[in-house]
Amino acid sequence: MDWNFILFTLIKIACVIGAVLTMFAYSVLAERKISAFIQDRVGPNRVALPLIGSVPVIGPLLTRLGFWQPIADGLKAILKEDFTPSYVRKAYFWLAPAIALIPSFLTTAVIPFGSTLGNPNNKMVIADLDVGILYTFGIVSLGVYGIVLAGYAAKSKYPFLGGIRSSAQMISYEIAMGMSVVPLFLVVGNLNLSKVIEYQAQNGWLICYTPVSFFIFLVSAFAETNRLPFDLPECETELVAGYNTEYSSMKFALFFMGEYANMIAAASMMVVLFFGGWTLPGLTTPANTLATGLLHIGIFVGKMLVLMVLFIWVRWMLPRFRYDQLMDLGWRRFIPLALANIFFYAAWFWMKS
Amino acid sequence: MQDLFFYLFAALTLLCGFLVVANPFNRNPVTSAMFLALTIVSMAGLFVLLHAFFLAAVQILVYAGAVMVLFLFVIMLLDLKEEQRRTANKFGIVSGIISVGAITVIFIKAIFESHATATDTTPVLEGATQPLGRMLFNDYLLPFEILSVLLLVAMVGVILLSKKDLR
Numbered sequence: 001m002d003w004n005f006i007l008f009t010l011i012k013i014a015c016v017i018g019a020v021l022t023m024f025a026y027s028v029l030a031e032r033k034i035s036a037f038i039q040d041r042v043g044p045n046r047v048a049l050p051l052i053g054s055v056p057v058i059g060p061l062l063t064r065l066g067f068w069q070p071i072a073d074g075l076k077a078i079l080k081e082d083f084t085p086s087y088v089r090k091a092y093f094w095l096a097p098a099i100a101l102i103p104s105f106l107t108t109a110v111i112p113f114g115s116t117l118g119n120p121n122n123k124m125v126i127a128d129l130d131v132g133i134l135y136t137f138g139i140v141s142l143g144v145y146g147i148v149l150a151g152y153a154a155k156s157k158y159p160f161l162g163g164i165r166s167s168a169q170m171i172s173y174e175i176a177m178g179m180s181v182v183p184l185f186l187v188v189g190n191l192n193l194s195k196v197i198e199y200q201a202q203n204g205w206l207i208c209y210t211p212v213s214f215f216i217f218l219v220s221a222f223a224e225t226n227r228l229p230f231d232l233p234e235c236e237t238e239l240v241a242g243y244n245t246e247y248s249s250m251k252f253a254l255f256f257m258g259e260y261a262n263m264i265a266a267a268s269m270m271v272v273l274f275f276g277g278w279t280l281p282g283l284t285t286p287a288n289t290l291a292t293g294l295l296h297i298g299i300f301v302g303k304m305l306v307l308m309v310l311f312i313w314v315r316w317m318l319p320r321f322r323y324d325q326l327m328d329l330g331w332r333r334f335i336p337l338a339l340a341n342i343f344f345y346a347a348w349f350w351m352k353s
Numbered sequence: 354m355q356d357l358f359f360y361l362f363a364a365l366t367l368l369c370g371f372l373v374v375a376n377p378f379n380r381n382p383v384t385s386a387m388f389l390a391l392t393i394v395s396m397a398g399l400f401v402l403l404h405a406f407f408l409a410a411v412q413i414l415v416y417a418g419a420v421m422v423l424f425l426f427v428i429m430l431l432d433l434k435e436e437q438r439r440t441a442n443k444f445g446i447v448s449g450i451i452s453v454g455a456i457t458v459i460f461i462k463a464i465f466e467s468h469a470t471a472t473d474t475t476p477v478l479e480g481a482t483q484p485l486g487r488m489l490f491n492d493y494l495l496p497f498e499i500l501s502v503l504l505l506v507a508m509v510g511v512i513l514l515s516k517k518d519l520r
Contacts, residue, residue, distance in 0.1 A: 092383075131482060134410035141418025145390070148422065152383060152429050164426065171422065191482055 012126050016108050019301075023308075024260045025070035031312050033066060038316045044069040077253035085154075085246055092153035097247065097254035100146025104261035106139045111268045112194050114278050114297035115286035124278075124297065125194060132193035133185070136269060137178050140224065144170050146258065147243050154246040162242030165323065169232055172330040173223035179338035180216035183345035184209075184273060197277035201284035207274040212341045214274045216334055221266040223330065225259060228315040232323050267307040268300075275303050355402060362398035369395060382428045390421040407482045 029044065036043030044066035052059050062068065084093065110132040114124030129135050144167045151163015185191060187209050188199045200206055207214050223230040244255045271277060278296035287293035321329070369392040373385045393416045400409035489497050 129406065131406045131410045134407065134414060138410050138413035138418055141414055141422075144418070144422050145387075145425075148425055148429070149387075160429075164430075167422065167426075171419065174418075 008122065009126060012124075013109075016113070016126060017105060020105065020108060020261055020264055021257075023264050023304075024257055025074065027260055027263070027308055027312075028073065028256075029066055029069050030309070031315075032069070034309065034312045035316045038313075047072045074253075077250055080249040082249040082251065087155050088246060089153045089155055092149045093246075094251075096146050096150035096153050097251045097258075098146075099149060100143065100258040101254050101261065103139045103143040103146070104258055104265050107136050107265040108268065110135050110193055111265075111272055112197055112277055113268065113300050114293060117287070117290055117293040120286065122293075123194070124293070128194055129192065131191050133181060133191050133273075137174070140265075141171075141174055143258075143262065146255075150247070150255070151243040154243070156246065158240045159243050159245045162240075162245070165232055166226060166243055169226070169230065169326060169330075170224055172327060173220040173334075176216055176330055176334040176338050177220035177224060179335065179342060180213045180220065181273060182338075182342045183213050186342075186345045186349060193272050193277075197272060197279065200276040201279045204281070205274065205276045210274075210341075210345070212337070214270075216338050216341070217270065217273070219329075220334065221270065222311070222314065223326070225262045225266055225311075227259075227263065227311065229318040229320050230326055231315075231320060232326060263308065263311055264304070267304045267311065270307055271300060271303045275307075358398070359402050362395045362402065365395040366392055366399065383425065386421060386425050386428055389424075390417050393417045393421065407485055 033043045035041075045064050047066065047068040048059065048063040049068055052062065084090070109126045110129050112123070112125035112128075116122050116124060147163050147170070148167045149163075151160045151166075154160065184196075184206055187206065188196050190196065190199075196206070203209075222228075226232075244252055247255060278300045280299055283296075283299070287296055369388045372388040373392060376384060376388070394413060397409040397412040397417070400406075400412060
């Protein structure tokens with residue numbers, strides 16, 4: 001344990017958390033702007049900062065783009081009254097938002113978001129675990145606790161039913177998601193995410209080898225993050241607002257943040273597993289200089305942003321499923337499909353050997 | 354550093370394990386279930402210190418992530434109010450002490466009879482998943498398969514019990 005390593009790791013953790021929080025703020029803005037575009041509206045275009053707003057050209061442009069909207073949203077979430085209903089279970093009521101948020105941050109620990117910063121020892125991943133993907137699935141499965149406890153803590157019918165429904169959905173799709181990546185690791189032969197990217201640098205992106213896996217993973221990720229077409233936890237006509245009905249102010253914002261942080265984590269997982277991480281065709285060697293290192297991080301973030309836009313686009317273009325249709329799709333279509341997919345790749349490799 | 358983490362996780366495991374069965378502040382079964390989940394997570398920490406990363410990940414994935422969530426579901430849906438008022442009875446205490454004593458004796462005997470020394474620290478299943486898979490599917494294939502059949506039997510049984518019109 002030398003202090004350089006600890007310091008470097010702490011800096012990386014701080015940078016990753018900062019990046020995830022920034023991306024959270026601006027993905028909310030992107031969501032509002034893209035939904036406005038799809039519905040032929042303008043979207044947020046009013047918030048201006050006192051001094052920068054009066055700078056010619058740039059000021060009005062940033063205001064039109066809604067660039068300062070996240071600040072206004074954040075202030076609103078913090079300054080609103082944090083109301084705790086008298087009948088809730090206090091300890092769980094406080095614990096649930098934190099438990100919902102923490103796993104999505106923990107999953108970012110194993111994601112290699114760049115190659116190096118010039119020096120081969122400075123790997124751009126917080127923890128280079130040998131069982132990276134299993135760690136991710138383990139932590140993701142802990143995310144269910146936040147939602148279950150939120151429903152339980154509220155001690156009222158609709159949040160409880162919403163919590164049960166949402167966690168049943170998450171557990172069901174976790175199975176399909178976990179099985180969808182097995183063929184990937186049959187191809188690569190290693191669970192370490194850095195090795196997965198190494199393989200893709202040499203042999204091309206894995207989406208070309210395992211397209212069915214990608215399809216199952218993508219749909220399961222929509223269900224895991226509780227987003228439309230599968231946003232069953234929130235349903236005004238049946239469940240009010242689902243598990244977070246009784247929450248207000250910053251506690252509600254934490255659930256909201258958890259949802260978007262999950263989305264960011266899912267997008268980065270997909271980039272690592274299927275789209276070659278920080279590599280591009282023709283740009284596959286780990287960085288030797290600081291500039292190329294930063295370029296690799298930029299490529300990774302760019303790929304993530306494309307996937308995030310896909311997430312948002314799907315939300316505003318597709319109608320939602322009914323709950324029984326969701327369960328039917330998960331258990332009767334995707335799990336058999338994922339099993340057949342595993343069998344196909346196993347048989348293929350057995351034939352080849 | 355490693356020692357520090359070992360004592361931290363061991364203490365956490367024991368404390369949470371104690372709070373599962375005898376929580377003096379809160380007798381809510383859901384609290385017990387949550388502490389059981391915490392016990393499982395801190396045991397995963399102990400596995401990590403033994404370089405058994407695969408076991409640690411699977412421990413969290415299967416026990417904390419799936420089994421305990423289902424426990425929690427059942428406890429919440431049943432809403433066990435009388436469980437909070439129940440006090441320990443004599444039979445439970447006596448049988449508990451006997452079983453704890455028996456397990457302690459077995460453990461102590463096993464520790465004294467094993468000839469492990471402090472220098473003997475190379476783990477058989479160092480970190481990687483591959484040796485574990487090799488052992489499971491070569492040396493221990495039959496027990497592994499029997500276990501999976503056992504799980505299948507349990508699953509079929511549950512479906513048979515819950516579907517009335519199948520009988």
